[in-house]
Amino acid sequence: MDIPILKIxxxxxxxxxxxxxxxxxxxxxxxxxxxxxxxxxxxxVIDITALDVVDSFMGRTLSNIANTANLLGAKTVVxxxxxxxxxxxxxxxxRIKWNLNTALNLEKGIDMLKKCIEIRG
Amino acid sequence: MSMxxxxxxxLLFEGHANQLKEQWISEMKKLGFLEQVSDDEIEKQFTNxxxxxxxxxxxxxxxxxxxxxxxxxxxxxxxxxxxDQVIGGMLKLQDVYQCFIFEKFKxxxxxxxxxxxxxxxxxxxxxxxxxxxxxxxxxxxxxxQKEAMLALSIPVxxxxxxxxxxxxxxxxxxxxxxxxxxxxLNKIAEYQASIIIIDLTGVPIxxxxxxxxxxxxxxxxxxxxxxxxxxxxSPPNAQTLVNIGVDISTLITKNNLRTGLKxxxxxxxx
Numbered sequence: 315m316d317i318p319i320l321k322i323x324x325x326x327x328x329x330x331x332x333x334x335x336x337x338x339x340x341x342x343x344x345x346x347x348x349x350x351x352x353x354x355x356x357x358x359v360i361d362i363t364a365l366d367v368v369d370s371f372m373g374r375t376l377s378n379i380a381n382t383a384n385l386l387g388a389k390t391v392v393x394x395x396x397x398x399x400x401x402x403x404x405x406x407x408x409r410i411k412w413n414l415n416t417a418l419n420l421e422k423g424i425d426m427l428k429k430c431i432e433i434r435g
Numbered sequence: 436m437s438m439x440x441x442x443x444x445x446l447l448f449e450g451h452a453n454q455l456k457e458q459w460i461s462e463m464k465k466l467g468f469l470e471q472v473s474d475d476e477i478e479k480q481f482t483n484x485x486x487x488x489x490x491x492x493x494x495x496x497x498x499x500x501x502x503x504x505x506x507x508x509x510x511x512x513x514x515x516x517x518x519d520q521v522i523g524g525m526l527k528l529q530d531v532y533q534c535f536i537f538e539k540f541k542x543x544x545x546x547x548x549x550x551x552x553x554x555x556x557x558x559x560x561x562x563x564x565x566x567x568x569x570x571x572x573x574x575x576x577x578x579x580q581k582e583a584m585l586a587l588s589i590p591v592x593x594x595x596x597x598x599x600x601x602x603x604x605x606x607x608x609x610x611x612x613x614x615x616x617x618x619x620l621n622k623i624a625e626y627q628a629s630i631i632i633i634d635l636t637g638v639p640i641x642x643x644x645x646x647x648x649x650x651x652x653x654x655x656x657x658x659x660x661x662x663x664x665x666x667x668x669s670p671p672n673a674q675t676l677v678n679i680g681v682d683i684s685t686l687i688t689k690n691n692l693r694t695g696l697k698x699x700x701x702x703x704x705x
Contacts, residue, residue, distance in 0.1 A: 418627050
């Protein structure tokens, strides 16, 4: 199943609703990146509120997406990480390697993007 | 000589187990001790008890008795069997055994020795059990107090719309620090807070474990999208942290709660 990539103003919003296999995640990565290029988005929000489990592969891929999107000129924020997920990821020692921007919810994520873009000009 | 007596008693009790059991159960029922206990359970209890008395008589060691005591103490606590039900049962068993000895050895000159040998063993078993009960209930109380303390020990207060304050007080061990992390993260999600102030004024000692946990908490909070400010680290604690080489470059620290709050307000307005 394709995951919808929505455009709001200048930003792309991706909401991951179900657990994904590694292949699906890689496909999503490709889709997002080509979409960013297509619409010349200046920001990307990935919402993972619905995910109970985030494994190291998923984490690494999210971080890859963020870094690549940054190169393409779209600042990325991951929103809605659950407490348990955050705890597991920190226990795994992943946080430091990732270097992700995070926000509590979609609204705050978009606020954050707007601020960043303001500063950047 | 007393070894021989014990041996003789053990054989005797084993040989008449059924008769003794009937007697014990009827005596126990008369006392109303077994009202809430099923027949199977009664049978098992008696067999257990009997085995223990016999094995103790044979070997002279109380290992079995101690193990049984621990089991029954825990079980009794679970099933709300009272201490007098268990101890009473044992004393009744002693009665039954002694009556039996009196009858068997009425005209024997060893009667006194046999009775006293039997009493010694059973008394010791009863005392082991009583002790186990006391220990068990003490442990239970301790456990309850510990839980109560844990529950009370992590106040997470909402001070502004998006700001939480966690004043930590007392010594933090690993169980408590784990709970702090979980509690705090859940509260962040619940209140949608974007700034957290952790106040450590009331924490007397910070070791590497606690420091590690604080850093983990900050990182996990950051993942959720909340910034954390640490306030009130005392000079000795600061020294310890530097000495043990904890990397605090990722932490935002302020010397007291007042300045921490000021900074948090500024961050919120941005």
